Amino acid sequence: MKKVTGIGGIFFKCKDPKKVNEWYQKHLGLNTGPYGASFEWYQEADSTKKATTQWTPFEEKTKYFEPSGKDFMINYRVENLEALVEELKKEGVVIVDQIETYDYGKFVHIMDVEGNKVELWEPLGE
Template identity: 70%
Template sequence: MKKVTGIGGILFKSKDPNAMNDWYKTHLGLETSPYGTSFEWRESEDPSKKGITQWAPFAETTKYFEPSAKDFMINYRVDNLEALAEELKKENVTILDTIETYDYGKFLHILDLEGNKIQLWEPID
């Protein structure tokens, strides 16, 4: 079973997310919104399929990355989140919540060996 298919996003804390968005827009040309920006790409195995990688600054006071004390969280793309969640449970991986489904995909949060919070995302492309 293929587990991770790519990086879905880089999420990080910032003193001023709006200013950070503006700086990256002005100096590096990112097309930002209040949610950061999405980098669109095509899958190498099937170029007809699009994918995105999200770049998003969060307020430095966000509780979203807890229980990790890190200033970042990596989002990994996966193919079958339900099957992966079952496998991770059997492997005694710390699972922080239940799978949540939105119109753009399914999400689950886990902790790695050093307590870094990881977001797993099965996109609905």
């Protein structure tokens, strides 16, 4: 069973996300918006299928990364999120919340062995 298929996003805390977005746009050319920047690429297995990786600065006081106390969170792209969550439960991995589905994918959060909150994402409709 395939598990992680790539990095879905990098999320980090900062004092002023708007200012950080503007700085990265001005100095490094990122095409930023309210949710950061998306990097498009093509999947290795099928070079006709476009995919994205998300880069997003969050407010310094965000609670989105809790219960982790870290200033970052990595989002991993996965296949078949429901089956993976069932397997992770059997392996004793802490599942933080329930799977949520949006028009762009399914998400769930887990905790790694060092207490880092990890976001798992099964993309839909790319």
